[in-house]
Amino acid sequence: MAExxxxxxxxxxxxxxxxxxxxxxxxxxxxxESLAPILxxxxxxxxxxxxxxxxxxxxxxxxxxxxxxxxxxxxxxGHESDDSFVGQPSFxxxxxxxxxxxxxxxxxxxxxxxxxxxxxxxxxxxxxxNSNGDDSLKTVDDLVKKERAKTxxxxxxxxxxxxxxxxxxxxxxxxxxxxxxxxxxxxLSAYSQVQKQMEDxxxxxxxxxx
Amino acid sequence: xxxxxxxxxxxxxxYLEAIVRGHRASLLTAADYxxxxxxxxxxxxxxxxxATEYGPYLQNEPSPLHTTTIVEKCTxxxxxxxxxMLCQATEPLSTFLEYITYGHMIDNVVLIVTGTxxxxxxxxxxxxxxxxxxxxxIATLAVAQNMRELYRLVLVDTPLAPYFSECITSExxxxxxxxxMRNTLYKAYLEDFYRFCQKLGGATAEIMSDLLAFEAxxxxxxxxINSIGTELTRDDRRKLYSNFGLLYPxxxxxxxxxxxxxQVRGAMEKYPPYQSIFAKLxxxxxQMLDKAFYEEEVKRLCLAFEQQFHYAVxxxxxxxxxxxxxxxxxxxxxxxxxxxxxxxxxxxxxx
Numbered sequence: 261m262a263e264x265x266x267x268x269x270x271x272x273x274x275x276x277x278x279x280x281x282x283x284x285x286x287x288x289x290x291x292x293e294s295l296a297p298i299l300x301x302x303x304x305x306x307x308x309x310x311x312x313x314x315x316x317x318x319x320x321x322x323x324x325x326x327x328x329x330x331x332x333x334x335x336x337x338g339h340e341s342d343d344s345f346v347g348q349p350s351f352x353x354x355x356x357x358x359x360x361x362x363x364x365x366x367x368x369x370x371x372x373x374x375x376x377x378x379x380x381x382x383x384x385x386x387x388x389x390n391s392n393g394d395d396s397l398k399t400v401d402d403l404v405k406k407e408r409a410k411t412x413x414x415x416x417x418x419x420x421x422x423x424x425x426x427x428x429x430x431x432x433x434x435x436x437x438x439x440x441x442x443x444x445x446x447x448l449s450a451y452s453q454v455q456k457q458m459e460d461x462x463x464x465x466x467x468x469x470x
Numbered sequence: 471x472x473x474x475x476x477x478x479x480x481x482x483x484x485y486l487e488a489i490v491r492g493h494r495a496s497l498l499t500a501a502d503y504x505x506x507x508x509x510x511x512x513x514x515x516x517x518x519x520x521a522t523e524y525g526p527y528l529q530n531e532p533s534p535l536h537t538t539t540i541v542e543k544c545t546x547x548x549x550x551x552x553x554x555m556l557c558q559a560t561e562p563l564s565t566f567l568e569y570i571t572y573g574h575m576i577d578n579v580v581l582i583v584t585g586t587x588x589x590x591x592x593x594x595x596x597x598x599x600x601x602x603x604x605x606x607x608i609a610t611l612a613v614a615q616n617m618r619e620l621y622r623l624v625l626v627d628t629p630l631a632p633y634f635s636e637c638i639t640s641e642x643x644x645x646x647x648x649x650x651m652r653n654t655l656y657k658a659y660l661e662d663f664y665r666f667c668q669k670l671g672g673a674t675a676e677i678m679s680d681l682l683a684f685e686a687x688x689x690x691x692x693x694x695i696n697s698i699g700t701e702l703t704r705d706d707r708r709k710l711y712s713n714f715g716l717l718y719p720x721x722x723x724x725x726x727x728x729x730x731x732x733q734v735r736g737a738m739e740k741y742p743p744y745q746s747i748f749a750k751l752x753x754x755x756x757q758m759l760d761k762a763f764y765e766e767e768v769k770r771l772c773l774a775f776e777q778q779f780h781y782a783v784x785x786x787x788x789x790x791x792x793x794x795x796x797x798x799x800x801x802x803x804x805x806x807x808x809x810x811x812x813x814x815x816x817x818x819x820x821x
Contacts (some may be wrong), residue, residue: 303807304807304812307800307803307804308815308816310799310803311796311799311800311803312760314577314599315541315579316577316599317577317581321581321595322581322584323589323592324588325588326588326589405699409699409701413645416584416645416648417646417702418653418693418697418702420696420760421695421696421756421757422757467666
């Protein structure tokens with residue numbers, strides 16, 4: 261009876277892990293499917309902008325090759341090191357960081373050792389200030405608008421609204437990609453737990469080898 | 471009123487007017503566009519264009535084609551036709567034809583200066599320049615650090631020299647200054663072209679005044695919409711508008727203070743020719759504004775051919791070809807991106 265109850269609990273736990281895995285697979289597939297139309301819209305908006313502003317104005321020749329800090333970077337927390345698995349990796353996007361403003365839209369701390377950036381952008385005390393109150397939200401909005409405009413300024417400062425729409429589409433696509441990476445990470449973690457569970461169950465059934 | 475152009479125009483301009491009217495007859499028709507819109511790949515587009523005058527320019531291009539290749543080759547055809555007309559033109563038609571290309575020259579100057587600021591290779595930038603706007607010393611633009619040097623080293627010997635008096639400063643060139651320089655130069659060019667056409671008089675003055683006024687008004691609207699939400703002040707915005715056109719001066723005063731597209735609509739709907747353009751758009755929308763303006767422009771350009779013995783047919787032809795190239799670029803992009811359902815968003819039929 262006790263063994264039956266224990267077995268039922270173990271099965272319930274196993275089923276829960278499998279369900280978690282299936283849920284995460286479903287989320288991953290849904291997220292990846294949502295990415296393609298966003299990218300399509302971004303490319304279409306870019307073509308509209310080239311049509312509006314002229315193909316000679318919106319071209320790869322306008323892109324800036326000077327050394328400059330990244331305006332957006334990816335933070336990864338939790339990774340496999342040599343012998344230990346620190347935790348399932350999670351990714352977050354720090355958008356529109358600026359060397360001038362020294363602030364970022366993300367609220368998370370970014371450990372310097374894990375950063376990949378070329379410039380001097382780093383979080384400052386301003387982050388705490390920016391997370392509070394409507395005034396600070398407006399400040400963040402203004403900063404974001406300014407950074408967006410700065411990125412597009414390679415094509416000129418008076419650009420068509422279609423180019424700004426294209427920028428937003430690709431920004432959204434980047435967010436979806438990071439979200440997909442996080443879901444994939446949790447999916448792989450759930451899978452490894454299911455696998456471990458199955459191995460434990462198999463060992464339990466076979467028993468110790470004499 | 472007109473002079474006795476019918477008596478004397480054909481002496482120097484008759485042949486070229488006949489040539490340009492022949493070129494006009496070879497513009498793509500609605501049937502051509504319908505065929506192109508049904509293409510599945512860029513090679514299909516190339517196949518359909520092989521039966522047109524673009525055929526010889528595209529026939530040697532290898533697959534896979536790119537949309538930029540189609541645009542480049544079609545532009546080459548326009549450049550060849552233009553140079554053919556220019557070399558046979560006498561004054562004042564030759565000066566008139568040169569005026570048509572100064573806009574491209576300004577764009578090329580800005581491209582070289584901006585690209586140099588961004589540490590691009592000069593040779594790469596020269597390949598991206600519009601062929602109609604090339605001049606001999608264009609590569610030397612890369613050495614200038616500010617507008618004064620730009621003018622002194624290079625542009626003083628070009629047709630753009632007179633336009634620089636309004637924007638010569640010793641400030642270093644940066645993105646905002648370059649944009650203001652671009653628009654200030656273009657404003658000065660349009661006003662100069664307008665004055666030149668007025669001096670020519672007759673049908674040329676009348677038709678070109680209408681076309682250039684429309685161009686000035688459209689520029690004012692585009693500058694307004696593109697500067698919403700940017701750091702450009704109202705005064706700076708106002709200074710970029712041309713000093714002629716239907717919107718000058720009261721419409722410009724209203725446009726200068728607009729903060730969103732609905733306020734722009736409110737300012738423009740007071741003028742009957744633009745009321746019909748904005749009537750095609752829903753409130754808060756600006757996506758189809760470009761197409762609405764292009765359609766109006768094409769209508770006016772086609773009307774230029776209804777009259778004889780004037781130079782506006784040359785301007786109209788060049789602009790109609792540029793519109794055709796824009797159409798081909800748009801169709802190619804929609805085919806390449808598998809977005810054929812959106813192809814009619816921006817194609818403007820000429821006939």
